[in-house]
Amino acid sequence: MTGLAIAANGLRKSYGDKVVLDGVDLTVPEGTIFSLLGPNGAGKTTAVKILSTLVTADAGDLRVGGHDLATDPRAVRAAIGVTGQFSAVDGLITGEENMLLMADLHHLPRREGRRVAAELLERFDLTGAAEKPASTYSGGMKRRLDIAMTLVGSPRIIFLDEPTTGLDPRSRHTMWQIIRELVTGGVTVLLTTQYLEEADELADRIAVLNDGRIAAEGSAEELKRLVPGGHVRLRFTDPADYRSAASALPEASRDDGALALQIPNDGSQRELRAVLDRLDSAGVEADELTVHTPDLDDVFFALTGGAAVPAPSKEAVR
Known part of the structure; x- marks a missing residue:
């Protein structure tokens, strides 16, 4: 487990007769961006909820930040930050008040909380809107505030569950730059997305999740070589x-x-x-x-849409 921010072996989860995750194995090295790519219902969000301690797995050896999810969930929560599909921003209060609320939840001293909030608002270009109700923010501003709130506790590992859904192209590219800067600063990011371009642009490694199983894993270039047509x-x-x-x-x-x-x-x-x-x-x-070479669109449809795809090589799939 040394050098791994996230390690999952045999992750399983069912809801009644519906198997959502069926023996998923994941290894995410520290300081990297790992993307879970897959269609709706593939199990991406369930995997994030389990690894961030929000939902209990049915089975699996799971470690996040070097801590066992089953025996030390509190240590896991201290090491992570989560930005879900839907904004956690409270629109009835200002951006600054949202930040200070997160500082209180992390039990930061009042002066320290104000300092951290101010620094993050400046970092995410939100200082000018800090005194305005968050309900007046654009979608891109709310997403930036969402991530800023996630960073209040200085997490080493961040889960981003479809962070750019609904954003316009300019806001999406701004979010990509923010994610890259986080990793440059030593943070590990597990990113779920349906945007193939996003995974291609950001991820060091990509796992294609389909029907609760990993269909293939590798770098974007390795995955592209799985599909005929090059x-x-x-x-x-x-x-x-x-x-x-x-x-x-x-x-x-x-x-x-x-x-x-x-x-x-x-x-x-x-x-x-x-x-x-x-x-x-x-x-x-x-x-x-x-x-x-084939692009990730070709890979995605071949692996999730029933098209024939050759057996992956050892270099392309862990």
Whole structure:
């Protein structure tokens, strides 16, 4: 468990006859962003609720911040912060009052609480709106206040459950920058999202959760290589070079009009080198080389929508 902020082995949860989590294994290294990606009903929020001590698991060896959830939930709660799908901001009071309320809940001395609240409001660009009722805030401002409130207790591990749902693109990108800055400061983030671009942009590792099970886990690039369709496109300006390359790469699809070849390829360094070595042996150099790999949309639909997907390699799935 050394160096792991979150470690779950065999996590199970059912509600009546409905199995929500069916033997989920997760390991999240300290100081990283780990994303749980999956469709509605996949079990993402249930996993967050269990790991943040809000719901009890039916089974599993679970440790957060080095503490056992079953025997030391109070220590777990002291180490974490949680921002749920729905805002915890009280709209009837000001932004500053929301912050001071959190400081009181963390039993901070009055002067210390005011200092922490002021620093966080400034950090999240909310000082100018601090005296206004939170009900007047935009969606992006409420989300920033939500995370600022989560940070009052200086948590080492933060659970963000779909933190950008409903935000406009500008607010979403602002939230992404905030999340990156948190991790730069040493915080570990477990992020659930339905936005494929969000997981691609932020996460060091991604686990695709489907029907209560981990369908695949890896970096974004590793997951993309699970799905067929990757290829290398070579374009030439000299017709003689094009013909020589086509002879050296007989499996390539030809586009005689564009003087271009397309070769199935997973985009890995090893496979790219193999293609380039064959071109070198033929004494040919491509004028343009483009690597096309499937994106997370392709991965998501292949793993959760019933499309065929090859067995993951050991490098792609833990």
